[in-house]
Amino acid sequence: MESTPQAQIVYQRPRSLASTPTSYCPGCTHGVAHRLVAEVLDEMELRERTIGVAPVGCSVFAYKFFDFDFVEAAHGRAPAMATGIKRLLPDRVVFTYQGDGDLASIGMAEIMHAAGRGENITVIFINNAIFGMTGGQMAPTTLPGQKTTSSPTGRDVEQMGYPLHMSEILSTLDGAGYVVRRSLHDPKNIRMAKKAIRLAFETQVRGLGFSMVELLSTCSTNWGMTPLDSLRWLEERMIPVYPIQDFKVVQALAELRL
Amino acid sequence: MPREFLEGNHAMAEAAIRAGVQAYFGYPITPQTELLEHFSQRMPELGRVFLQAESEVAAINMVYGAACTGARVMSSSSSPGVSLMMEGLSYIAGTEVPVVLIDVVRGGPGLGNIAPSQGDYNQIVHGGGHGDYHPIVLAPSTVQEAIDLTVLAFDLAEKYRAIVIVMADGNIGQIMEPAELPPMRPLRTEYPDWAVRGTSGRERRFLTSIYIDPVDEEVTNFRLMQTWNQIQANEVRYKEYFMDDAEIVVVGYGTAGRVALSAVRSARLEGIKAGLFRPVSLSPYPYAQLEALVGGARAFLVTEMSAGQMLDDVLKAVKGRVPVEYYGRMGGMVPFPDEILAEIQRISREPLTVTFDPRQGWMKRFAPIVEAEKSRN
Numbered sequence: 001m002e003s004t005p006q007a008q009i010v011y012q013r014p015r016s017l018a019s020t021p022t023s024y025c026p027g028c029t030h031g032v033a034h035r036l037v038a039e040v041l042d043e044m045e046l047r048e049r050t051i052g053v054a055p056v057g058c059s060v061f062a063y064k065f066f067d068f069d070f071v072e073a074a075h076g077r078a079p080a081m082a083t084g085i086k087r088l089l090p091d092r093v094v095f096t097y098q099g100d101g102d103l104a105s106i107g108m109a110e111i112m113h114a115a116g117r118g119e120n121i122t123v124i125f126i127n128n129a130i131f132g133m134t135g136g137q138m139a140p141t142t143l144p145g146q147k148t149t150s151s152p153t154g155r156d157v158e159q160m161g162y163p164l165h166m167s168e169i170l171s172t173l174d175g176a177g178y179v180v181r182r183s184l185h186d187p188k189n190i191r192m193a194k195k196a197i198r199l200a201f202e203t204q205v206r207g208l209g210f211s212m213v214e215l216l217s218t219c220s221t222n223w224g225m226t227p228l229d230s231l232r233w234l235e236e237r238m239i240p241v242y243p244i245q246d247f248k249v250v251q252a253l254a255e256l257r258l
Numbered sequence: 259m260p261r262e263f264l265e266g267n268h269a270m271a272e273a274a275i276r277a278g279v280q281a282y283f284g285y286p287i288t289p290q291t292e293l294l295e296h297f298s299q300r301m302p303e304l305g306r307v308f309l310q311a312e313s314e315v316a317a318i319n320m321v322y323g324a325a326c327t328g329a330r331v332m333s334s335s336s337s338p339g340v341s342l343m344m345e346g347l348s349y350i351a352g353t354e355v356p357v358v359l360i361d362v363v364r365g366g367p368g369l370g371n372i373a374p375s376q377g378d379y380n381q382i383v384h385g386g387g388h389g390d391y392h393p394i395v396l397a398p399s400t401v402q403e404a405i406d407l408t409v410l411a412f413d414l415a416e417k418y419r420a421i422v423i424v425m426a427d428g429n430i431g432q433i434m435e436p437a438e439l440p441p442m443r444p445l446r447t448e449y450p451d452w453a454v455r456g457t458s459g460r461e462r463r464f465l466t467s468i469y470i471d472p473v474d475e476e477v478t479n480f481r482l483m484q485t486w487n488q489i490q491a492n493e494v495r496y497k498e499y500f501m502d503d504a505e506i507v508v509v510g511y512g513t514a515g516r517v518a519l520s521a522v523r524s525a526r527l528e529g530i531k532a533g534l535f536r537p538v539s540l541s542p543y544p545y546a547q548l549e550a551l552v553g554g555a556r557a558f559l560v561t562e563m564s565a566g567q568m569l570d571d572v573l574k575a576v577k578g579r580v581p582v583e584y585y586g587r588m589g590g591m592v593p594f595p596d597e598i599l600a601e602i603q604r605i606s607r608e609p610l611t612v613t614f615d616p617r618q619g620w621m622k623r624f625a626p627i628v629e630a631e632k633s634r635n
Contacts, residue, residue: 032387048458053323054466063464069454071326072466074349077319080311084323085454087307088281092456110319113312135568 014038014252016047018067027227029184030058030126034065036194037097037124040201041068050093051085053078055107057099058132076107079114082121093204095122101131104140104164111170117207118175122200125166126179128217129238136222140164143241148222163241167214171247177209179248183216185234189244199253208250216242261438266401267292267431267437269362270334270424273408275300278443279358280329281307283320285339288372289428290362292335306445314339318346318359325355326465328453330446332410334360336428338369339376340386347421348387351482352467358413360408360424362431365590373590374428374513379567382425383541390479392486393421394493395541399516402437407538409440415491418485419452421624425540429513429565429592486542495538496547500526504533506605507551509572510561511537513592518561521598530606540568548575557605558582561598563591566617574618581610584620 013019016038024030041047047068054062056075063070073081078096088093103111103125114121130148131137137150141163145154171179178200182193196213203211216238218230225233264272271293274282282297294310301308306323311317317333324331335343340361350357363378383395394414398404404426411422413582449455454465467476499519503508506525510518515536519534525532535551537544557580560569566584585601587593613619 021616035526049456051454051456060468061470063466066462068457068462070462070464070466071454072321072353072464072468073323074319074345077315077322077346079327080316081307081323083316084281084283084320084325085327087309088324088327088329088331089455109312110316113316 011095014042014066016041018065020064022065023061024058025221027218027230028058029215029217032184032190033124033126033215033217034062035199036190037095038066040194040197043198044201044205046093046201046205049091050095051089053082053085053094053096055096055098055102057102058134059097059099059126062097063109076102076105078102078108079107079110079119079121079123083119084113086119086121089248090120095124095201095202097124098126100125100127100129100139100141104166111166112173114168115173115176115210115212118177120204120207120209122204123212124197125212125214126217126244127166127214128219130219130222132219132222136219143237166240167212167247170212173208174175176212176248177250178203178211178253179213180246181216181242181244183234183244185216185218185231198258199256202256202258203250203253206252208252214242216244259438261435261436261443264401264439265292265432265434266404266426267362268296269401269437270404270408270426271296272300272439273405273586274332274358274412275304276440276442277409278330278445279306279332279410279412280445281324281331282333283309283311283317283324283331284333284335285311285314285317286338287336287570289431290334290336290360290373292431293360314342315346318343320476322346322350322353322355325350325357326353326454328449328451328455332360334357334362336362336364337366337375340378341381344381344387347393348389348391349467350421351387351391351393352389352478353465354419354482355465356419357421358408358411358415358424359421360426363425363427371590372428374592375565375588375590376427376512376514376567377588378412378425379540379562379564382423384541391482392489392541393423394418394489395425395539396495396540397425397429397511397540399512399536400437401430401433401435403538405437405439412568417465418489420485420489427513428590490525492541493539494544494547496544497536497538499534499536501533501535501551503563504531504554505556506530506532506559506602507555507557508532508534508559508598508602509537509548509568510534511540512560514563517593517595518598520595521602524595525602528603530602532602535566539624543571545571545575548572549577552576552579555580557610559601559605560584560616561593561601562586563593566620567568569616578612581612583610584616586620
């Protein structure tokens, strides 16, 4: 007896993502990061009580792509704005989505003190080693020797200093509950990134302190590479400088079985 | 409520608490730190939010986020700290969320000092942050008025979804005098239909100051100006003293206005027909009310604890029809009543002419005082 083939949905837009055409460049990993956040919020059934804080940079329009409440911060100030919201609404889930210029350059004070206070917020940190929105200038995370429009002969560490390793720095603070680095360059790492994002939101829901997932990401347009070459460059050049690692996982999380 | 002996900073903090402020974010800076300290004790015991931020930059952005939830929120600071808040204030203005800020002004520019000043007038009243926006600015001259204006500030901020700044000075913040606090208002339980509090049971909302399409930004700017027009029409506040038959109109606000009142009283005892016009709302400025005094006035005397910043607004109202004279102290110096009385006496006996910039004559008259200050050591 023949069985009737049944249509089965295996892939669809998460409820937490809005039906908005992307404004990100081909090859950019912002879309992957957005989707992972949305999938996690759907799985944890948090959409209706989540408030996002968008940064200044390419993801300034993050609020268009997520289908829940959002605010748009000044450059670097997202952790302060998130603090204001979380303190008023402690039972809501509040997260910031910030790039490397926003978080590691102009927003250094705000991110350090949010982590230091153990502010019970989640930070999604996109590290693509460059300022994307303004057209490819040097970021604090730009690699030594990396050419950008403001380091045209390559980042000379004698003149321009060294890359900042934000996950390593923030993980030293007592207020941090969960600080890890992941990458978005291949399916395995994307799955690992999703699990980390889940744990970051679990950190917040359980009141275990500041949580951050650093996501190594690509910027094909400003790196001047094809999307495929960008993924290779991330793997070969960025990961040696920014190792994929758990830097801080509080005991209660380490014991968590999902 | 009974009258109590209250310090200005404590009184303003307690007034905000009784007006139902739900969250305070701030950073220590003299001469307003008592505000921060008062909130640090009272807010937790009332189950409300207090947080000492890492900087004024962070404080105003915490206020920005908290305001987006529709709650009553505020910060306070003094001049250098308020300079740091200008970025956040512009974003708050562009997002149209209500926020109250108290600026206890001190001597400047730069680090300056911690003495009373009015040197922030232009920054607070005529802008500060980038872009087209106008805050409402209220200037108290007594502790009682500081209490009353702090309460009013929250109501106006919410009525117009605007920034309201109580511009006090180091003197108002630090002085102690009898005053009456208002009764405690209940905290709000309902929130406006723009508040970002989670999308449960409704469409998503977002609050932003970004309008990437200039057409949308122009529409927003026009709306801000329409709101500002309403504010100008409805929220002008000022006080007049001895103005019925005044021929010499003294104009001063805050502590300078209070000192000027003593000088005007002394002038009246000498038979000089002087009166005081004291703007309470510096923004919107009482241009029309000041202009209405031009017909009966022989001259105006503007007095400030700054180098003639409000003077420009008086000149704008008077439009060159009668002489306007200026007398100010700067850098944290507060005028004595006798200094202003001497100016009133001079104006009452000297023939005056309309000049383009009254500061020039003032600087000539004032130079000997500065020379004496330079040689005091």
